[in-house]
Amino acid sequence: MSAEPVPDTMPAAAPATTSTSAIVETRDLTRRYGNSIALNNLNLTIPQGAIFGFIGPNGAGKTTTMRILTTLLLPSSGQAWVAGHSVVREPQTVRRMVGFMPDFFGVYDNLKAWEYLDFFAAAYGVPASRRPSLIGELLDLVDLSHKRDAYVMDLSRGMKQRLSLARTMAHNPELLILDEPASGLDPRARVELRELLRELQVLGKTIMISSHILTELAEMCTHIGIIEQGTLLAAGDVQTMMRSLQTHRVYEVHVLSDLHAAAELVRDMPGVLAVRKLPDESPPRLQIDHEGNEQQVGALLTRLISGGAIVTHFAGQVSDLEEVFLRITTGTVASE
Ligand SMILES: Nc1ncnc2c1ncn2[C@@H]1O[C@H](COP(=O)(O)OP(=O)(O)O)[C@@H](O)[C@H]1O
Numbered sequence: 001m002s003a004e005p006v007p008d009t010m011p012a013a014a015p016a017t018t019s020t021s022a023i024v025e026t027r028d029l030t031r032r033y034g035n036s037i038a039l040n041n042l043n044l045t046i047p048q049g050a051i052f053g054f055i056g057p058n059g060a061g062k063t064t065t066m067r068i069l070t071t072l073l074l075p076s077s078g079q080a081w082v083a084g085h086s087v088v089r090e091p092q093t094v095r096r097m098v099g100f101m102p103d104f105f106g107v108y109d110n111l112k113a114w115e116y117l118d119f120f121a122a123a124y125g126v127p128a129s130r131r132p133s134l135i136g137e138l139l140d141l142v143d144l145s146h147k148r149d150a151y152v153m154d155l156s157r158g159m160k161q162r163l164s165l166a167r168t169m170a171h172n173p174e175l176l177i178l179d180e181p182a183s184g185l186d187p188r189a190r191v192e193l194r195e196l197l198r199e200l201q202v203l204g205k206t207i208m209i210s211s212h213i214l215t216e217l218a219e220m221c222t223h224i225g226i227i228e229q230g231t232l233l234a235a236g237d238v239q240t241m242m243r244s245l246q247t248h249r250v251y252e253v254h255v256l257s258d259l260h261a262a263a264e265l266v267r268d269m270p271g272v273l274a275v276r277k278l279p280d281e282s283p284p285r286l287q288i289d290h291e292g293n294e295q296q297v298g299a300l301l302t303r304l305i306s307g308g309a310i311v312t313h314f315a316g317q318v319s320d321l322e323e324v325f326l327r328i329t330t331g332t333v334a335s336e
């Protein structure tokens with residue numbers, strides 16, 4: 001970020017660098033507990049409409065970040081804005097825009113599902129006349145209409161999670177911040193959660209969702225940020241991050257001419273780590289382990305063709321998000 005940090009004494013104003021499309025922006029956001037730093041100069045941007053996966057191991061600083069963004073915790077230094085509103089200077093405005101689902105959410109066991117939502121809608125100031133229809137809409141949204149009169153304590157964990165999500169929607173916030181919502185859910189409940197998040201995105205919500213397990217989030221996010229020990233290691237949209245982080249790739253080459261001769265053409269070229277011959281595949285092919293830049297990759301193809309190889313296919317294998325993730329973290333992050 002190029003702009004000067006805004007001192008705390010400045011009047012409330014949108015940061016100079018916030019584009020209208022960024023719903024969350026933090027600048028050098030830092031939080032200390034005593035002598036330890038939980039969050040270290042975090043600079044984060046979440047575009048409007050994103051499903052942003054905030055990924056990092058336990059203790060990385062995810063909850064701390066989320067609590068600051070939801071105005072529950074003050075930063076030690078640095079700034080954070082939600083839709084241009086400072087979380088420190090305009091907490092009331094920010095609270096109206098954000099729905100927060102904490103990692104450990106209390107449920108009120110002696111309440112029925114509809115009473116639970118009624119209670120929170122009232123707390124958010126939704127008028128009594130509007131609440132019955134709102135509760136109907138919320139239960140419908142999270143697919144719990146059939147549990148309207150069930151006691152919260154009798155719901156499955158996945159259902160409680162969805163009810164809690166409905167609760168965070170009671171004041172129709174633009175931004176949903178969900179702290180580890182998938183943890184402890186069985187695979188089916190996870191799929192349901194994923195579908196629900198997609199629906200919310202279609203409704204125009206921006207969603208920030210944390211996890212210490214990448215695979216929980218890999219398929220549902222448009223953007224990810226990876227945090228370790230209070231420091232953001234990488235962030236961006238999923239495709240761009242994958243492309244920029246992929247320096248080591250496997251290229252597959254289909255060869256109609258002599259496979260051995262083709263392998264010898266490229267074996268010693270810059271960036272080539274290994275060449276495997278797969279003569280029994282149809283068509284026969286080479287797999288080239290390559291670590292280098294695009295020019296070097298292009299040079300491989302040029303060499304093959306100028307050397308007389310007949311190539312019908314030349315492509316880098318697409319590695320998945322998990323591979324990228326393992327490469328940039330130091331291995332302390334679970335990827336079970
Ligand atoms: N209330 C607190 N007092 C002291 N240290 C804390 C407190 N809350 C969090 N921490 C520390 O801050 C760091 C970040 O914690 P947290 O934000 O909860 O991480 P995450 O949600 O990624 O697991 C950890 O080292 C944690 O021990």
Ligand SMILES: [Mg+2]
Binds near residue numbers: 059064103179
């Ligand atoms: Mg946490």
